[in-house]
Amino acid sequence: MIEPVLPVLLGRFAWHDLPFVRAWEDPSVSEIIGAGAGALVIVGAIGLAVLLTVLGRWRWLWREWLTSVDHKKIGIMYVVIAFVMLSRALIEAVLMRLQQASAVQAPGFVTPEHFAQLFSTHGSIMIFFMAMPFLTGVINYVMPLQIGARDVAFPLLNSVSLCLTGGAAGLMMVSLAIGQFSTGGWTGYPPYTGLAFSPDVGPDYWIWAVTLGSIGSTLTGLNFAVTLYKLRCPGMTLMRMPLFCWTALCTSILMIFAMPPLTVATALLALDRYLGFHFFTNDLGGNMMNYANLFWLFGHPEVYILILPAFGVYSEVVSTFSTKELYGYTSLVIATMAIAVLSFTVWVHHFFTMGQDANLNAAFGIATMTIGVPTGVKIYDWIWTMFRGEVRFTVPMLYSLAFMMTFVLGGFTGIILAVPPLDYVVHNTLFLVAHFHNMLIPGLLYGMLAAYHYWFPKAFGFRLDERWGRRAFGCWVLGFYLAFMPLYVLGAAGMTRRAQAVSDPAFRPLLYVAGVGALILLAALVSLFVQLRVSIRDRAANRVAAGDPWDGRSLEWSIAAPPPEYNFAVLPHVASRDPFYDAKRDGRAYREAARYEAIEVPRNSAAGPALGIGGTVLAFGLVWHIWWLALSAGAIVVATVILRSFARDTTRIVPAADVAAIDRAWLAQVRATTPVPRQAETIPLNGGLALMVSHGR
Amino acid sequence: MSTGARAVRAAMAVAGCGLIAGCTALRSGIVHHAGPVAEQTWHLYLIVGGVLVFVAGPVLLLVPAFAWHYRLSNTRAAYRPNWDFAWWIEGLIWIPPAAIVIGLGVVLWHYTHRLDPYRPLASGQPALRIQAIGFDWKWLFVYPDQRVAAVNQLAVPVGRPVHVDLTSGTVMQSLMMPRLAGQIYAMAGMRTELNFAVTTPGLYAGENTQFNGTGFQDQKFTVVALGAADYRRWLARVRAAARPLDAAALNALFARSTPRAPIFYSAASPATFVRVMARTQAPAK
Numbered sequence: 009m010i011e012p013v014l015p016v017l018l019g020r021f022a023w024h025d026l027p028f029v030r031a032w033e034d035p036s037v038s039e040i041i042g043a044g045a046g047a048l049v050i051v052g053a054i055g056l057a058v059l060l061t062v063l064g065r066w067r068w069l070w071r072e073w074l075t076s077v078d079h080k081k082i083g084i085m086y087v088v089i090a091f092v093m094l095s096r097a098l099i100e101a102v103l104m105r106l107q108q109a110s111a112v113q114a115p116g117f118v119t120p121e122h123f124a125q126l127f128s129t130h131g132s133i134m135i136f137f138m139a140m141p142f143l144t145g146v147i148n149y150v151m152p153l154q155i156g157a158r159d160v161a162f163p164l165l166n167s168v169s170l171c172l173t174g175g176a177a178g179l180m181m182v183s184l185a186i187g188q189f190s191t192g193g194w195t196g197y198p199p200y201t202g203l204a205f206s207p208d209v210g211p212d213y214w215i216w217a218v219t220l221g222s223i224g225s226t227l228t229g230l231n232f233a234v235t236l237y238k239l240r241c242p243g244m245t246l247m248r249m250p251l252f253c254w255t256a257l258c259t260s261i262l263m264i265f266a267m268p269p270l271t272v273a274t275a276l277l278a279l280d281r282y283l284g285f286h287f288f289t290n291d292l293g294g295n296m297m298n299y300a301n302l303f304w305l306f307g308h309p310e311v312y313i314l315i316l317p318a319f320g321v322y323s324e325v326v327s328t329f330s331t332k333e334l335y336g337y338t339s340l341v342i343a344t345m346a347i348a349v350l351s352f353t354v355w356v357h358h359f360f361t362m363g364q365d366a367n368l369n370a371a372f373g374i375a376t377m378t379i380g381v382p383t384g385v386k387i388y389d390w391i392w393t394m395f396r397g398e399v400r401f402t403v404p405m406l407y408s409l410a411f412m413m414t415f416v417l418g419g420f421t422g423i424i425l426a427v428p429p430l431d432y433v434v435h436n437t438l439f440l441v442a443h444f445h446n447m448l449i450p451g452l453l454y455g456m457l458a459a460y461h462y463w464f465p466k467a468f469g470f471r472l473d474e475r476w477g478r479r480a481f482g483c484w485v486l487g488f489y490l491a492f493m494p495l496y497v498l499g500a501a502g503m504t505r506r507a508q509a510v511s512d513p514a515f516r517p518l519l520y521v522a523g524v525g526a527l528i529l530l531a532a533l534v535s536l537f538v539q540l541r542v543s544i545r546d547r548a549a550n551r552v553a554a555g556d557p558w559d560g561r562s563l564e565w566s567i568a569a570p571p572p573e574y575n576f577a578v579l580p581h582v583a584s585r586d587p588f589y590d591a592k593r594d595g596r597a598y599r600e601a602a603r604y605e606a607i608e609v610p611r612n613s614a615a616g617p618a619l620g621i622g623g624t625v626l627a628f629g630l631v632w633h634i635w636w637l638a639l640s641a642g643a644i645v646v647a648t649v650i651l652r653s654f655a656r657d658t659t660r661i662v663p664a665a666d667v668a669a670i671d672r673a674w675l676a677q678v679r680a681t682t683p684v685p686r687q688a689e690t691i692p693l694n695g696g697l698a699l700m701v702s703h704g705r
Numbered sequence: 706m707s708t709g710a711r712a713v714r715a716a717m718a719v720a721g722c723g724l725i726a727g728c729t730a731l732r733s734g735i736v737h738h739a740g741p742v743a744e745q746t747w748h749l750y751l752i753v754g755g756v757l758v759f760v761a762g763p764v765l766l767l768v769p770a771f772a773w774h775y776r777l778s779n780t781r782a783a784y785r786p787n788w789d790f791a792w793w794i795e796g797l798i799w800i801p802p803a804a805i806v807i808g809l810g811v812v813l814w815h816y817t818h819r820l821d822p823y824r825p826l827a828s829g830q831p832a833l834r835i836q837a838i839g840f841d842w843k844w845l846f847v848y849p850d851q852r853v854a855a856v857n858q859l860a861v862p863v864g865r866p867v868h869v870d871l872t873s874g875t876v877m878q879s880l881m882m883p884r885l886a887g888q889i890y891a892m893a894g895m896r897t898e899l900n901f902a903v904t905t906p907g908l909y910a911g912e913n914t915q916f917n918g919t920g921f922q923d924q925k926f927t928v929v930a931l932g933a934a935d936y937r938r939w940l941a942r943v944r945a946a947a948r949p950l951d952a953a954a955l956n957a958l959f960a961r962s963t964p965r966a967p968i969f970y971s972a973a974s975p976a977t978f979v980r981v982m983a984r985t986q987a988p989a990k
Contacts, residue, residue, distance in 0.1 A: 120919035200876040290893040290985045333789040362890045363897040370817040374810045381802045388798040394771040396785040409772055416764045420757045427753055427813050429746050429820035432887020433735050436914035490720050501734040502883030504914045507922040514730040521723030
């Protein structure tokens with residue numbers, strides 16, 4: 009069962025690599041959970057295929073979505089990937105919390121091997137296949153609209169990035185059904201993940217999934233940066249861009265410079281594992297410390313890649329729902345850029361305990377604390393935006409308020425961790441785990457959920473259900489506090505991270521509280537899905553076709569919801585920040601164009617899916633040492649690129665008459681819509697048109 | 706009461722009980738320090754934490770205060786939709802935090818040097834030398850001057866500084882004794898150092914914090930801090946164990962397992978440490 013079945017054809021695959029065979033041989037709870045997960049993947053994939061066949065939607069899926077190079081559709085697909093992977097990784101988190109709660113001086117129900125895979129997949133998925141796709145999707149959808157552009161600079165490349173990311177996520181799912189995942193955590197430190205200590209397929213799955221994803225993200229960074237530099241509409245200087253676009257720009261710069269160290273680190277590890285190199289082995293000149301440096305040279309800017317877009321969302325949301333101009337725009341821009349630059353100067357704080365001398369540790373500790381200053385500036389700028397505003401407690405605003413108060417606690421513990429002697433006592437404990445979840449959940453996740461609620465009406469033309477949105481919000485906040493505040497105490501008490509079992513019975517009560525918290529977080533996720541179902545059911549009542557449900561300030565609110573394929577019938581000219589807000593107050597909004605012109609839009613392309621599938625199959629072949637498969641897939645990848653380079657007919661024209669008809673139909677819709685004041689923005693009366701209220705104060 | 710409100714109440718009740726009961730967990734960590742390094746570290750926590758209250762406090766106060774006072778339904782609150790800048794606020798936002806960072810930076814620099822794990826403790830007594838080797842999944846402690854060794858038990862005399870040299874026989878590991886000192890990585894082929902002392906007799910938990918495989922959670926050891934006479938008695942008992950740390954015994958330690966109880970070696974050589982470092986550098990067979 010453990011010998012390769014058919015080496016020439018199937019590489020190192022053996023029957024024992026199927027979780028069903030393992031569960032058959034050893035029907036323990038742990039193995040049954042593993043087999044169940046594998047079965048879910050297979051049943052899910054088959055079920056999806058059956059559903060598409062029965063509904064006759066294959067062509068629609070291919071034409072409307074998979075081959076689309078439209079930034080709006082690509083953005084939506086990224087967010088769908090994020091929600092699917094969030095579901096899996098959150099279930100894994102619940103399993104880990106329940107295991108720890110039940111394994112105090114007891115074995116629990118999940119074996120150490122299984123537990124190690126759980127924390128490795130949980131971290132890898134949340135960072136690479138939940139957070140990155142979520143923020144990439146939001147920026148993809150919103151940023152071109154906010155700068156008055158028709159699409160990103162390289163629409164085809166956008167599709168390629170999406171398909172690489174989707175393929176990599178698929179590889180993660182395949183690892184549930186065939187083989188196993190790495191047990192080395194999301195960081196994959198050698199020599200533990202080297203050939204000598206982990207010869208199995210696990211680290212290889214991790215290496216290739218992360219590599220595919222990191223290539224996708226690097227290309228995305230390039231795409232977004234060029235878009236922001238070159239495609240802003242006339243009059244939109246850099247200092248007139250919405251703050252969300254500034255954070256998108258800094259995020260892109262970070263992606264371009266920070267993803268390559270990861271690609272290099274995993275490539276060097278792959279060379280060690282595949283070709284017997286000695287970059288990180290114990291012997292023949294290898295040095296594991298080089299991996300730590302390379303990985304965290306990526307890893308620290310990565311967490312700023314994760315947080316800056318969320319900061320951008322908060323700037324938009326707090327300003328809009330305080331009914332007020334954003335306070336301190338220039339300070340926010342300076343602070344964002346300072347954070348981006350400083351993020352490259354602090355990586356050693358991830359391994360203060362690796363034996364560097366005091367001068368080195370102290371220098372990096374001071375650099376780490378320094379990032380707290382621009383971050384604090386941003387938080388205070390949002391606070392002063394609320395000052396003398398009119399605050400509306402919609403779901404996005406609730407997330408923003410919860411973020412401001414909870415994130416600052418994470419910042420508190422972050423400064424503690426920045427002081428090397430304090431880090432020495434809590435590094436690799438649950439204190440560290442609590443800290444980074446304290447930054448990522450209130451920071452990144454609440455920001456993305458706020459973005460989801462804020463821009464969903466723009467993307468789909470109807471608002472999300474407010475009541476279920478509040479329930480989900482309540483669960484996210486309560487669940488977070490219950491799940492993670494106990495971990496600070498446990499970490500200070502000396503409990504390590506990644507522990508499948510616990511020997512100190514004093515830890516039990518806190519682990520129980522954390523377990524309850526995890527279950528509440530699961531309820532939060534379920535609430536979001538219920539919300540989606542209810543919202544789709546009630547979409548007719550909650551339509552906001554006029555396009556401006558929140559009395560928005562920036563350009564994306566000045567067009568229909570959902571927007572036409574080419575975004576703007578006529579490219580806008582702007583003369584200020586918050587151009588749509590000013591246009592509404594000056595009576596310049598919702599005007600028909602003097603002249604409508606034909607618009608050239610890119611055609612769909614199969615190159616993205618071909619490269620995504622090819623890349624994923626190549627990765628799969630490399631994982632299992634199925635060399636014929638890897639070579640064939642590699643050839644398809646190369647052939648796709650070459651073939652695409654010969655394609656000439658890559659755009660089509662939308663006739664001026666069509667553009668005019670679509671625009672006029674929307675303007676007619678606007679005229680037929682009743683404008684509503686802010687007090688009515690969350691009830692069905694809100695058709696997406698804002699009532700201009702004069703303030704005589 | 707609605708189901709939701711009832712559920713929230715239940716969760717709060719559980720949380721409350723859990724958190725109160727859970728505070729006893731802190732006895733196992735730095736709050737309950739038992740050595741000079743840990744004590745100074747705890748004082749540093751209090752200093753940094755105290756300063757940070759002034760960083761986090763204003764945010765925690767202003768966010769709910771502003772959000773509530775300036776809510777849409779409060780028609781009496783002032784509304785200035787286009788106000789977006791004030792120099793005094795800028796000054797307040799940039800300068801005090803920068804000053805705090807500079808102040809904390811000075812504190813950080815000073816304490817990072819003072820609490821450097823490599824820094825020998827000032828003391829009238831000479832340090833007890835220990836060589837710690839991390840295996841999967843156990844710690845070997847060699848006493849090079851006393852020529853004995855033990856697995857998963859580290860006996861030290863109270864009040865005397867201890868100097869530990871660390872390496873790993875396998876993958877990256879990290880030795881930590883939460884009530885006594887900060888941790889330091891142990892890496893194959895390399896030597897790191899840790900200095901600490903214990904001020905009160907007793908038993909103290911020690912562990913590996915860097916994941917190294919399926920036995921990771923079992924890689925715990927005990928620090929036994931003894932008075933001078935008890936320490937001499939411990940040494941004598943170990944010497945009487947009649948089990949030398951020879952090549953075969955060392956080989957056995959490389960197997961991936963955790964012993965059920967501490968193992969004592971009556972004869973151990975200081976060359977073992979160097980030998981393990983060299984062995985891990987040789988290509989695996």
